[in-house]
Amino acid sequence: MQIQDNAVASIHYTLTNEAGDTIDSSEGAEPLAYLHGAANIIPGLENALLGKTVGDKLNVQVSPEDGYGEHVAELVQQVPQEMFQGVDQVEIGMEFHAESNTGQPIAVTVTEVKEGMVTIDANHPLAGVTLNFDVEIVEVREATAEEQEHGHAHGAGGHHH
Known part of the structure; x- marks a missing residue:
């Protein structure tokens, strides 16, 4: 069976950036x-x-526009450190949930802490990055009616309810 819409595909993959650094991999785990x-x-x-x-x-090379998007400068901003009440030490790499201008929750990552100001970035960590995937297809099957209704694969390597 070929991979097509409404098929569940199971893949082993290794994801690297342009420098060849491994970002993620299914090696040693379920596909x-x-x-x-x-x-x-x-x-x-x-x-x-x-x-x-x-x-x-x-081997698949994915450009930012077909991956996690381009890095958007407007999603990076500085906020006063006082906004992080209840956090003893705000450090680079910490992730927080904030509310967007539209009231939707968004994830932000701390990228700099300097002189009472904290720089936060709401871009996906892989925004602007060209992604390289080494992929092996290990299984292809028809999706069940429940998987199609839920919009994701169930079972090993998929979603568990």
Whole structure:
């Protein structure tokens, strides 16, 4: 069976950046199971997997616009350290949840702490990064009606309820 919309594909993968540093990998773990066509994985990888079958191995380079988007400067801002009440020590790399201008929750990462000000970044950590995937397709099957209804794969490597 080929990977197509409403198929569950299970893949082993290693994700690296342009410098060759490993960002993520399924090595030593269950393969990642996803529902094709349901936006469970980034568009650039999903598009590259369309039509592939069990045993296929491929290298996929995904540009930022087909991955986690470009880095948006407006999503980086400085706020007074007093805004972090109840946090003893605000440090680079800490993640917090904030409320956007529209009232939606967003994740922000601390990128700098200096002179009573904290720089926070609401971009995805991989925004602006070209991603390189080494992928092996290990299983392709038809999605169950429940998986299609829920919009994700169930079971090993997928979502557990």
